[in-house]
Amino acid sequence: MIAASGLGKRYVLGETSGSDSLRDALAATFSRAAVKRAANAVASFARREERDDATTLWSLRDVSFDVREGETLGIIGRNGAGKSTLLKILSRITQPTTGRVRVVGRVGSLLEVGTGFHPDLTGRENIFLNGAILGMRRTEIARKFDEIVAFAEVERFLDTQVKHYSSGMYLRLAFAVAAHLEPDILLVDEVLAVGDLEFQRKCIGKMGRVAGEGRTVLFVSHNMAAVRTLCRSAMVLDGGQLVRVGEPGECIAYYVAHGFREEASTWTRPSSAADTPIAITRIESRLAGVQPNLTLELDVLLETRGRHKPAFVTVDILDAAGVALMQALPRLEGFVPEAFVPDRSGGHRVRIAVELPPLVPGQYFVTVWVGSHHADTLDAVERAVRFEVHESPSTGRSYPHSADHGHIVPPSTASYEAL
């Protein structure tokens, strides 16, 4: 049972990076001491107030809710809505700034699979290590050991170092350990977004069974289909606040209806160190329109240095696993003008609109390439930006989409006649 009231979490921006140096702290102390007392104290106090407003962020604000025993609660909301912060507070990784939570029962949290896995240790060793980190007793792990191994399907590789595992095997093993946690309350963050599809289904099944055993489950997800099938209730977070509590169907409808729509990200080159004649410096992306008529709009900022051939840009769209689904070729002529002056460098903006086919809900990645010829790459940013589709392309239906059957739902018609 969980009872939360008035939960809030404030982050001080700039402090989150954490790599302050001692010098800064010392300098701050000394300069503060050097400040002349009376008049300056007032002024600096005022400045400080101002700074507080500008540099703090409430990741969660005044959130109150109750979860009863045996409840399966889905938490939905877009990125930055405070879902993960909430789970971190409930699992005691971070402390709230305001409010109070009372939790009855042993809490197990799965904010990530394979936390604490060590690549140099064998599968067998990692099962024990990871189990202990997740809060299992040694006897408990030993008891469930065979079951974990069977669930992960790694019998043959038990005594192999996990660094030699395929990523699929690694994830299966990691999830298998986690799935055998038996806390009273299980907190799960999006871990199902990884792994191959068959295994995802197995995990959803396992979690469903966990919930069926009367355990309390809090499940954060972007996967609306999973929330719908797994959870018996849901809540929607937006901007750190709780905006809706109710049945999953109702919450998902609210989430979709209130503009919590598809989202897309931005990429910026970490440093301007690229020394190619043309370098991609920034990619901004947005999704426009509504399913099934979504348009991916990209602003690709390029910088040219010196001499290069006319170039064009292509856009690859990949699924969450990194498999290329399609490639858009906006214009096959060089729209980055030739530049023959060696010293001249300049910026260019290329605006691209990709009309997306009806996509299955999920995460997609975009790779942007620039070159003069298909075999002559000038710059490429793999999986530069990410976008997420939450809504189904086929409106008015609740048929669950599965990437098992592909990512695109082509428009189709059917007519019927009796013969």
Added chain:
Amino acid sequence: MRQQLASDPMRVSATVPAAASDRGVGGSRPVTVIEPPRSWVPLDLRELWDQRELVYFLAWRDIKVRYKQTALGASWAILQPVFAMVVFSIFFGRLGRIPSDGLPYPLWSFAGLVPWTFFAQGLTQAANSLVVSQNLLRKVYFPRLAIPIATVLSAALDFALAFVVLVGMMLFYGVHPNWNVIWVLPLALLAFVTALGAGIWFAALSVRYRDVRYIVPFLVQFWLFATPIAYPSSLLPARWRVLYAVNPMTGVVEGFRWSLLGTSTAPGVMVAVSAITAMVVLVGGAFYFRRVERTFADLV
């Protein structure tokens, strides 16, 4: 909006049967209250004790992994103090003619280097332990003190290996200990406490100030010369020795030589002073650590 939600939370849950009975857990469920942090937090050693298996597994992992993919493997644990002993014997013992309480200089310096290496390794690794395990800090809850404790414990294995070499050297030089040898264990514990005490201070600071990574190796070098390893504390006037023992490693090193090799410097007072300092550092460090640990996940 919020009020409404709070007064009517999870209406749906009324339809969900609370199926707790078939789990056999009974009524002894732990109750946790999560609140904004207060300024000073109790140590909660009980929780730490409950998680002793985790400490064990973390230490075991460190040991397993430490010498993976090294050609010499665990012999590194022995090579480090042995090389230091050789260098010290040549420069301080032979060239510098530094007295060694009437014992062969190599044996005498090695008896100091064995606990010293344990301390130096324990401190250095503990100071870095939180930054190294930042992924754990961000993703799982457990008593954070488990990390530096496990790290110093894992250094104890290297200590045990080096100790075996020390025993071999004692046999070689024909030095037989008397009953004072039983004090070796409490003295090793004192080295452990010292390493852990200083280690948790630096570990807690390192989360915020990455400078620690550069300060600690420097400090350890400095500390080495502030400890009677290359030279005997009997070089100092007797009244200064007590003050000198404020450095807890002084008590450890002098105690080691006294209990194993039977040196004549009676270290009783020094060890007592050292033990007090070490405990103060450890307890203070533990409270400081607990106080700042709530920010680890946000800062690291």
